[in-house]
Amino acid sequence: MSTASVTEVPQSTPAPGAAPVRHWLRFFRSELRNVFLRPRNLALLAVLAGAPVFLGMVLRINTPAPGSGGPGAGAFVGQIAGNGVFLSLFAIYVLLTVLLPLAVSVVSGDSVAGEAGLGTLRTLLTVPAGRTRLLATKYATIVVFCFAATLIVAGLGLLVGAIFFPVGPVTLLSGDTVPLADGLARLALIVCYVALAMSALGAIGIALSTFTQHAIAVMATLLVVVIISEILDAVSQVAAIHPYLPSHFWFSFDALLRTPIAWSGVLHGLASFAAYVVIFGVIAWARMRRADITS
Amino acid sequence: MTLTESAPAEASPDGADRAITTSGLAMRFRGGQLAVDHIDLAVPHGSVYGFLGPNGSGKTTTIRMLLGLVHPTAGTFAMLGTDLRALDSVLPRVGALVEGPAFYPFLSGRQNLARCDAADPSADLPTARARIDHALDQVGLLAAADKRYRAYSLGMKQRLGIAAGLLRPRDLMILDEPTNGLDPQGTREIRSLVKQIAADGTTVFVSSHLLAEVEQICSHVGVMSTGRLVFQGPLSELRSRGEPRILIRTTDPPTAAEVLGKLGLADITSTDGQVSAVLGGQPPEKINAELVHAGVPVAGLETARPSLEDLFVELTGEGFDVNG
Ligand SMILES: Nc1ncnc2c1ncn2[C@@H]1O[C@H](COP(=O)(O)OP(=O)(O)O)[C@@H](O)[C@H]1O
Ligand SMILES: [Mg+2]
Numbered sequence: 001m002s003t004a005s006v007t008e009v010p011q012s013t014p015a016p017g018a019a020p021v022r023h024w025l026r027f028f029r030s031e032l033r034n035v036f037l038r039p040r041n042l043a044l045l046a047v048l049a050g051a052p053v054f055l056g057m058v059l060r061i062n063t064p065a066p067g068s069g070g071p072g073a074g075a076f077v078g079q080i081a082g083n084g085v086f087l088s089l090f091a092i093y094v095l096l097t098v099l100l101p102l103a104v105s106v107v108s109g110d111s112v113a114g115e116a117g118l119g120t121l122r123t124l125l126t127v128p129a130g131r132t133r134l135l136a137t138k139y140a141t142i143v144v145f146c147f148a149a150t151l152i153v154a155g156l157g158l159l160v161g162a163i164f165f166p167v168g169p170v171t172l173l174s175g176d177t178v179p180l181a182d183g184l185a186r187l188a189l190i191v192c193y194v195a196l197a198m199s200a201l202g203a204i205g206i207a208l209s210t211f212t213q214h215a216i217a218v219m220a221t222l223l224v225v226v227i228i229s230e231i232l233d234a235v236s237q238v239a240a241i242h243p244y245l246p247s248h249f250w251f252s253f254d255a256l257l258r259t260p261i262a263w264s265g266v267l268h269g270l271a272s273f274a275a276y277v278v279i280f281g282v283i284a285w286a287r288m289r290r291a292d293i294t295s
Numbered sequence: 296m297t298l299t300e301s302a303p304a305e306a307s308p309d310g311a312d313r314a315i316t317t318s319g320l321a322m323r324f325r326g327g328q329l330a331v332d333h334i335d336l337a338v339p340h341g342s343v344y345g346f347l348g349p350n351g352s353g354k355t356t357t358i359r360m361l362l363g364l365v366h367p368t369a370g371t372f373a374m375l376g377t378d379l380r381a382l383d384s385v386l387p388r389v390g391a392l393v394e395g396p397a398f399y400p401f402l403s404g405r406q407n408l409a410r411c412d413a414a415d416p417s418a419d420l421p422t423a424r425a426r427i428d429h430a431l432d433q434v435g436l437l438a439a440a441d442k443r444y445r446a447y448s449l450g451m452k453q454r455l456g457i458a459a460g461l462l463r464p465r466d467l468m469i470l471d472e473p474t475n476g477l478d479p480q481g482t483r484e485i486r487s488l489v490k491q492i493a494a495d496g497t498t499v500f501v502s503s504h505l506l507a508e509v510e511q512i513c514s515h516v517g518v519m520s521t522g523r524l525v526f527q528g529p530l531s532e533l534r535s536r537g538e539p540r541i542l543i544r545t546t547d548p549p550t551a552a553e554v555l556g557k558l559g560l561a562d563i564t565s566t567d568g569q570v571s572a573v574l575g576g577q578p579p580e581k582i583n584a585e586l587v588h589a590g591v592p593v594a595g596l597e598t599a600r601p602s603l604e605d606l607f608v609e610l611t612g613e614g615f616d617v618n619g
Contacts, residue, residue: 019420020416022420023415023416023417023418023420024416026413026420027413027414027416029413030409030410030413030414034399034402034410038401039401118397118398118399118400119394119395119397120397120398120399122359122364122393122394122397123396123397123398123411123459124411124414125362125363125364126362126364126386126389126391126393127411127414127415127459128363128383128386128387128415129414129415129416130383130416133416134414290366292359292364292365292366293359293364293365294324294359294364294365
């Protein structure tokens with residue numbers, strides 16, 4: 001079966017202990033390629049990118065009166081005609097309800113359950129990739145995906161906003177006006193905040209993912225969790241549990257659009273995300289350590 | 296490929312010359328079924344060990360335990376002289392194909408191997424490309440390396456699975472049914488590949504539900520039946536277990552059986568028009584003379600050793616599914 005094209009037998013010597021970071025980065029890159037070059041995931045990102053464009057066109061054709069709008073997303077709608085930057089915020093707000101969580105559900109469902117379904121989980125573990133190492137790499141990839149997805153929504157919102165509407169100093173929700181650069185810095189913080197919120201959701205997703213070999217089941221379960229959380233969050237009779245709902249602090253980023261910035265709201269949100277990451281990270285890890293891989 | 300490392304010093308004295316030793320290894324799945332029933336494997340270093348048994352006899356489950364994919368319910372094992380508690384340290388020296396190949400259908404063969412290599416925390420980085428090409432070359436997939444896995448034939452998929460185990464020098468290769476579902480040509484290719492791997496000094500542990508597919512390459516066999524190890528030893532030992540039998544075709548089986556009984560032959564079975572018994576060292580021509588003397592019309596007489604296949608079926612019981 002040999003051909004003359006390979007004449008030397010390459011020898012792999014056990015690598016020195018100093019290189020685990022390089023090896024991990026190589027695995028991480030391979031994982032990123034798998035997630036970001038997968039046609040299905042690219043389609044998801046394209047939908048996320050298309051949404052701000054669509055919203056921008058609708059609002060361009062049917063421009064809301066300046067200052068109109070109500071609470072929540074409405075607070076941004078009224079400002080879009082005066083400043084395209086707000087299209088970016090509006091797009092984040094709208095997509096954070098379902099589409100961004102959906103994208104995170106798909107990718108976190110794939111992470112472990114998808115590999116189990118394909119059988120590639122046993123291939124990777126017999127390499128051996130290492131169970132904890134594999135899980136950590138998978139989660140790091142989910143976090144990168146969350147940042148990429150949020151950035152795409154914000155970036156296209158900004159781009160389309162700048163094309164269709166004027167851009168200038170940003171009038172905050174508290175009424176003050178800050179220079180454009182300041183406004184964009186706040187937008188960047190919001191992108192990070194929302195990406196971290198989605199990463200916390202991804203932690204729930206990867207934990208669910210270690211319990212099944214059906215990626216679609218993880219996706220559906222996680223979406224149901226999101227929707228129930230959002231519904232409960234809107235029911236004032238259960239206000240006592242609101243702070244513990246995974247989606248409760250997702251929209252608290254408007255605190256970053258006030259002067260002075262209401263840091264306490266932001267920090268509460270970050271603490272909630274961190275708690276979800278730790279709790280579900282431990283569940284995922286404990287499950288992954290012990291699980292019998294029979295797929 | 297050569298043995299790059301000798302067995303570490305912590306090898307247990309009895310298992311020092313063995314690539315795999317298990318003791319009382321058992322696995323019960325939830326639901327109460329004992330899939331592997333306290334088996335004691337002894338796989339010598341440098342052997343090609345055929346792990347045989349009908350479908351569902353526990354081969355894959357045993358292999359999953361050896362590779363740390365599932366946790367034994369009872370028992371212990373050692374591989375390459377290393378105890379199962381230090382399994383992580385020994386797995387890099389073990390190449391494996393479990394329950395058929397599993398790769399990403401949307402990646403090419405080469406990309407799939409690159410992914411396996413990237414997952415390896417102790418792969419040699421500078422030689423990655425050369426090692427991947429070499430593994431592809433060894434299994435004859437270099438020409439199809441850039442085709443998507445989805446488009447591979449079953450034989451190509453099996454060979455890619457073996458190639459993943461060849462990405463670095465291994466002391467032990469564990470191949471679970473590498474010939475499953477292949478046509479005779481594909482089976483021959485896998486056999487010659489296994490021979491080539493073994494010739495390089497690697498111990499090969501290869502499972503199959505068809506004895507015929509691996510008997511030509513095995514030095515040792517272990518036979519599984521419903522979770523139990525019913526035979527283990529050199530292939531020659533299994534072969535010598537089969538005692539030659541005499542087979543007589545006649546129109547008068549009862550009288551023929553009577554004559555064989557008088558001559559002291561054991562295990563006489565008589566069916567319509569045919570009588571057979573264990574020869575037990577008696578000369579067949581003498582038996583023939585006795586039969587003729589007793590007036591038995593002998594239409595045909597022959598002696599035969601049971602084939603390995605017959606012994607295998609006998610060991611694994613009648614429920615053996617010959618066709619897989
Ligand atoms: N994940 C599982 N859950 C429950 N039973 C299983 C599972 N996997 C295998 N078994 C059972 O364990 C027994 C051994 O199966 P297996 O090891 O796959 O056999 P083989 O590889 O020899 O065909 C079979 O009876 C099978 O039904
Ligand atoms: Mg099997």
